Amino acid sequence: MLTLERVGKTYPNGVHALERFSADIQRGEIVAIIGGSGCGKSTLLRAIAGLDRASTGTVTLDATAITAPHAKIGIIFQEPRLLPWLSVADNIGFGLSELPAAARREKVARALDRVGLADKANAWPRELSGGQAQRVAIARALVPQPEVLLLDEPFSALDAFTRRDLQDHLLDLWNDTRPTLILVTHDVDEAVVLADRVLVMRPRPGRLFEEIKINLARPRDRHSPLFDSFKRRVLTALDRSLDRNVPDADAKSTAGEAMWW
Amino acid sequence: MRIETPHPALRATFSHKGRREGPPPTPTLQSPERRVLAMAMSVELPALERTDAPEVTARASSARLRRYTGPALGLLLPVGLALAWEIAVWAGLSNGRLVPPPTKIFATMVELAKSGELSRHIIATLSRVASGFVIGVVAGTLFGAISGYWGLARRLLDPTVQALRAIPSIAWVPLFILWLGIFETSKVALIAVGVFFPVYLGVMGAILSVDRKIVEVGRTFRLSGPAMIRRILLPAVLPAYVVALRVGLGLGWMFVVAAEFMGASEGLGYLLIDGQQLGKPAQIVAAIVIFAILGKTTDWLIEIATAPLLRWQDAFGGRSGAA
Numbered sequence: 001m002l003t004l005e006r007v008g009k010t011y012p013n014g015v016h017a018l019e020r021f022s023a024d025i026q027r028g029e030i031v032a033i034i035g036g037s038g039c040g041k042s043t044l045l046r047a048i049a050g051l052d053r054a055s056t057g058t059v060t061l062d063a064t065a066i067t068a069p070h071a072k073i074g075i076i077f078q079e080p081r082l083l084p085w086l087s088v089a090d091n092i093g094f095g096l097s098e099l100p101a102a103a104r105r106e107k108v109a110r111a112l113d114r115v116g117l118a119d120k121a122n123a124w125p126r127e128l129s130g131g132q133a134q135r136v137a138i139a140r141a142l143v144p145q146p147e148v149l150l151l152d153e154p155f156s157a158l159d160a161f162t163r164r165d166l167q168d169h170l171l172d173l174w175n176d177t178r179p180t181l182i183l184v185t186h187d188v189d190e191a192v193v194l195a196d197r198v199l200v201m202r203p204r205p206g207r208l209f210e211e212i213k214i215n216l217a218r219p220r221d222r223h224s225p226l227f228d229s230f231k232r233r234v235l236t237a238l239d240r241s242l243d244r245n246v247p248d249a250d251a252k253s254t255a256g257e258a259m260w261w
Numbered sequence: 262m263r264i265e266t267p268h269p270a271l272r273a274t275f276s277h278k279g280r281r282e283g284p285p286p287t288p289t290l291q292s293p294e295r296r297v298l299a300m301a302m303s304v305e306l307p308a309l310e311r312t313d314a315p316e317v318t319a320r321a322s323s324a325r326l327r328r329y330t331g332p333a334l335g336l337l338l339p340v341g342l343a344l345a346w347e348i349a350v351w352a353g354l355s356n357g358r359l360v361p362p363p364t365k366i367f368a369t370m371v372e373l374a375k376s377g378e379l380s381r382h383i384i385a386t387l388s389r390v391a392s393g394f395v396i397g398v399v400a401g402t403l404f405g406a407i408s409g410y411w412g413l414a415r416r417l418l419d420p421t422v423q424a425l426r427a428i429p430s431i432a433w434v435p436l437f438i439l440w441l442g443i444f445e446t447s448k449v450a451l452i453a454v455g456v457f458f459p460v461y462l463g464v465m466g467a468i469l470s471v472d473r474k475i476v477e478v479g480r481t482f483r484l485s486g487p488a489m490i491r492r493i494l495l496p497a498v499l500p501a502y503v504v505a506l507r508v509g510l511g512l513g514w515m516f517v518v519a520a521e522f523m524g525a526s527e528g529l530g531y532l533l534i535d536g537q538q539l540g541k542p543a544q545i546v547a548a549i550v551i552f553a554i555l556g557k558t559t560d561w562l563i564e565i566a567t568a569p570l571l572r573w574q575d576a577f578g579g580r581s582g583a584a
Contacts, residue, residue, distance in 0.1 A: 085573045
């Protein structure tokens, strides 16, 4: 279990990015963190990843305090961040350098196959499309079999079709080993289609505003009325998190969609 | 004009597009066949629909022809000028005393080569450049890496180095002669100073500009300090380092002439001075031509030695660089 206890972060320049964020995240759970810009989503994720240290509070994974990058925690960034001098296969195997070469090759081959890029094993990253590159990044993060996978707006730079495709693909991959997924996103649709739980944050300083459980069976139908109602709940929460006075939840759904961020 | 010659720029733009949007139409432009295909496509876009085999092969052979005519085109101007001058002198339009015709320059070279003089001078100059280059590169790389990696060292070291860099290197000559004598040591030292600065600047700048995001990838995989240097920093720095080496080598060739002007009994610089003092313009031009050939060759050697390490680059000139 991943425990966040009153995690806060003040940057050296005085920006108070995050204040007393607490949450317990179960093994295998998918949590989406959503909120307007400047509400500390990425700060929180970087603290969990151990890339930045929290100023206050603690992050613990199964009784281990996280203060630096940890073997059981993987992260996928908004950009693929592939190493341009390594082939696709070597990029995927980047985190497996302790393994003997044969085992590494086998794992990489399986991962390539799993993300549907077996024919690109020897390609350079520059030869991939945006969606393909992000799939390589996902494979690279998953191949060391992390218990927690953090995703920082992983699909926001992609077009709508590719994004939808990759969301389904991610769920599919998640199903293999069921790691904990913590996903920062701007996209209400994405949050509702993926998450068991949506954490809505509010800005200045960033803190937890509301928690919404998405009790929908997978695979989820993006067009069902139930799906829509969850979306509306998240949107409403977002609007309230930004202190917009919303008289009635049902009437504003379309306006909110365009306005909340 | 652009459309007719399969200019590297065109290929680069083409692949660039492929990388950005959706599934690339012809992703790899590495194999010759594919490159040719890509050329054909960039040459004539409507041909996309009707790529019948004879059409493609015809284009392939004409493209192959163009690959050889490319360098030949570059030779056209100098060879043409040389030929024109040769004819002008032969026809008596000029006596060719101060500007000797190509045959005379060539004859001088042959003469020098026969007596063994030429190879003696070339070896003298080459060994000076080589030792100066090696010393300059080692020192430049070391100091550049230290300044790039440790902020404290940079604040301590860099202002002094930059101040020294502002001194025209030739200004060191009298001091070097006093300190190191008039023989080899002072010459090599001057060349090393010339090579040092571009390499130092190149290495430091390259390390400072390594993408923080890529370094973060290394951090998430918990790379140790040495592993971070070996697996992230070195490859990231390599392209800029190669450029720095080439600039350094260029300066090395520049400074060897200055060094040999300050009193040498052998070397290509000596040939220049000797030609001036004894009034032998053909010898001067011969030495200049040999400088050009040696400079170009050594630069090209660096280029081909490093090309395999830089194949991954996604740059405007990246694809034409290897050829």
